[in-house]
Amino acid sequence: MPDPEAVAAALAAIAKRTRSAASLENQQLDFKTDKPSEKESYQELAEAAVCFANASGGTIVVGVADSLVGAEAFMGSQLKIDRLRARIHALTEPSIVVSVDEIEHTGARLLVLTVPEGIDVHATRKGLVTRRWNDECLPMRPIDISRLDDERRGADWTSQSSGRSIVDVDPDAMLRVRSLLRSTPDESRRSLGLAAESDVLAGLRVVHTDGSLTRAGEILLCRNAGGVAEEALVYQYRPTPGAEATIARRWGTPMIGAYAEAIEVFSARIGTTPVNTTGGQQLQIEDYPLAAIREALGNALLHGDYRERRPVQIEHSPDSLIIRSPGPLVAGITPDNILTAGSRARFPLLTGAARTVGLAEELSQGVDRMFREMVRSGRATPTVRVEHESIDPATVVTLKGGPPNIRIARFVAELPEGERNDTDTLLVVLLLCQKRSVTAREVSHVVQRDVPATEAVLRRLASGEAQLIEPTAGTITRRHPNYRLRSASLVALGPAVAYHRQSNSEIDRKVVDHVREYDTINSATIQRVFDVDVYRARDILKDFVGREILVRISTQTRGPKVKYGPGSQFPTRRPRRR
Template identity: 65%
Template sequence: MTATTDLPRLLQLIWKGTRSASSLEGQMLDFKTEKGSTKETAQDLAEAAVCFANANGGLLVVGVTDNGTGPGSFVGTTSNADDIRTRIHALTEPPLVTDVAEHRHEGQRLLTIRVPQGLDVYATKKGLVTRRWNDQCLPMRPADVSRLDDERRGNDWTAQPTDRTPSDVDSDAMLRVRNLLRGTPDATRRRLAEATDVDILHALRVVTETGHLTRAGETLLCQNAKSANDEILVYQYRPTPGGEATAVRRWGTPLVLAFAEAIETISARNGITPVNTAGGQQLQVEDYPSVAVREALANALIHGDYREKRPVQVEHSPEVLTVASPGPLVSGITPRNILTSGSRARFPSLATALRTLGLAEGLGQGVDRMFREMVRSGRSVPEVKEEETQGLGTRVTFRGGPPNARITRFIADLPDTERDDTDTLLIVRMLCEQRTVTASQAADVIQRDIEATEAVLRRLSSGEAELLEPTAGTALRKKPTYRLRGGALASLGPAVKYHRRATTDVNKKVVDHVREYGTINNATVQRVFDVDVYQARDILRDFVGREILVRVSEQQRGVAVKYGPGPSFPEKRTRRRVRD
């Protein structure tokens, strides 16, 4: 959901006094008021427009105060839309084209200024270069300006030549390259593994016409690459997140060896929890799914900015694993669109080489895979953040701890198409936390627009999986409210936070059933409480443990075992007749 499409709702929140404008501002929305003069107003808006253009674009709303709530926050504006558009164009370098329009809210005249994501790096005529960072406009360092300029112009720093030649390639790194090529699914690349070193380097596109290695080739395959920091990767293991590191590894180039050894080091300390499915299959659930960790580390090494001369850092404990890389996300990608923005390399030359080796995802599915594998393992989704720590950086955080086995079993039993669908798994995870979901709520989570999200919800309510159903009161609406179907609720059981029953309610229903029919079994408990076989078993065990029920059938195992009144079965109370 964008700030533009959601603007009427946001303005209504301010008008009703529910929220202040400042609390609604974010990466792509800012509220402004007129200054003392037209000149000052235009300068202020030009600076804000530059800030948005150097990030991912955004919306300026003129005529609403930052602080305060209610109708008093709407002070309106008398500025002319065409004049503001012209002045922003004149006050920015290169000239920035914006879309300025009038907007009426409860009789108040406002202006909306839609700022596109820039194709260049923008500044004001006074030389101010800023970039939107959450709800602030922060000055850009020269290194930030250079990086953004390269990305927007398509300049690839790693494609530049070095003074290294193919003879400088590390022999162990080339051996690793050949092994990687042999393991790829593509027959052409497998045959390439038997080619000469020079032919392989040309196939990886890391050699220039003059026979020199590019920065990508040097970083990937040579020791002591000048193009990268002395340490490109640092790993620390801590028994607890705040404890002392008990294992530390540091790697320099070649990158291809550092990556492989780091994955092995993480795997050696990655615990496994066995989980049995209803079909009898045993799943080996890792503390941190190796596929997810591999993708996070590959992304950090491919997209991290080597010009920062800082290493990728991995911090590992049983509870938390983080992968931090130097530099922000690639221009145009944010934590809010990272699932659906597609693959966009900061350094195309380096990314192409790693893709050829099978170490990088070529279709923009790497981040998708991280989210999907974490949900499959019964854990929360990864957290992706941009932060300022000794310069801009990107951090991916995985939460460990015991897996939620119910979610793991449930997903393992889904049809293949849904089990491999990230949208499906994220919506299931949402509905383990909240009772219902709408397209507008789910849109932010699966990072799609509302119409596409509604299509996903409808598919899950009518497709092969039949996971969802519209609530009774909204079924006829164009965009209903959805909830999990009874079967899904039963399978997920305690994984669904709101799926709890009061002990008194369970006692009453079980006792009433036994009084009426004499016995009860597992299958009956499943039907009465809408639970699966395991939850029904636990309910019956509790009653047997309290001697409210005892086994009364000769059969000792299975859902058909019958239970009847035990020594502590409550006697039926009779009402005393009141005489007149």
């Protein structure tokens, strides 16, 4: 839910004419104006409250026009607070209790309504059921209402009886379960892996009170699970995103077998790029980090909605990996809070059984792991989006492939262990490779934390063990300074920093000017002049020698004492015309 500072910042942007209210609306912030009659105003705000309550809550600012900017955007509101709260309570079912605060901005009286996330599915008295998505209120289908109702009441579709007997358990699936249990570090679970089959099923809690398997047990361990799609998982590999699929695989249930075999298919088509660190360690950078794939596929299989009767679909190419799971994200989770909202299981019994066998521990350690592993491999962060507009809503996770950014991968590998494994740190580094400086407010959207928590992250990175960033001199006394990469970080990241790159013509000019003035140049000078590391300095000198602009003039052939002077192609000064 937007914090007061975020609301104040939005109002300030409107007052300064830099943004309109419509452009500032998002998943948790909306702007409204009074309608011609109070009755219409109360009805519209009740509908907006329902919309937010069925999502993750939000803030409605009443008295600001959508399309205007400057002082004229602040039209003010005449609604009475007590009456407004009472009417929203009366016009919604179950009744929604909102808090309302009165503020003054640019001479106008505004009302700020805070709508909490609901504990039920809410509707207006007229039967309208909507849910907030980005800056829109979208109508909910019957299956959406049923799904949200189950999730908020804690009802678990997979805890119901499947009608299947325990003798229907697939032998290969049970072998996989036993193997996973025996490899877990927990002694009690290792012992379970050696127990009788009925005891294993009881330990997984997948036996219903009537003696049959639950739907969780059927999906996890049986072939041809009823009530779900015939194909649980569909995989296609394409040499390029637009080419015909050269490999296609389809798996039904049991889910435990589909997952294991899909990982084998992935592993067979993932290459590696060797990267040497300054300490002499060699890293093997995967085309797609297998840890990120496990997380993305695991979330799709455990949290996708099997009631949609559609499979998890995978589109794999060297350029991108797209995993599409049926249904939206679990209630309360959005792409804007997915890193920090915490784990919420759509089907607690299925997830619990997977956790018991050690499968969930292997493949579902948190979405932040997926983000972290992508950055550590020198690639862009994953994108997560929900397709609500289509007939068949789906959650889509995309991992970008292509050659890794070796400089970023090497830089991350050489960070202190604590920062190397910290998702916030890696996201800040990636952002500062694109922006010269950032504030806590800008970074907060990236790390998905509030501004005070984000400021604490930035201060730690500026003063902790890593000392990756620093506040700029002109903003150091501010509450939220501008932060930039320190010189050592810039040097280590080199060309990975977009604004730090220098054109070849600029490099040529500076090197030639230096040699003209001092007659020689060496690696240390290159490093100092261009703020690069020894490897980049070596490449720059090698390029000049290859073009015969420079030539080695010292007797030393290696080390810091090697000097270079003008070569046969060194540019001569043109005489000035009189």
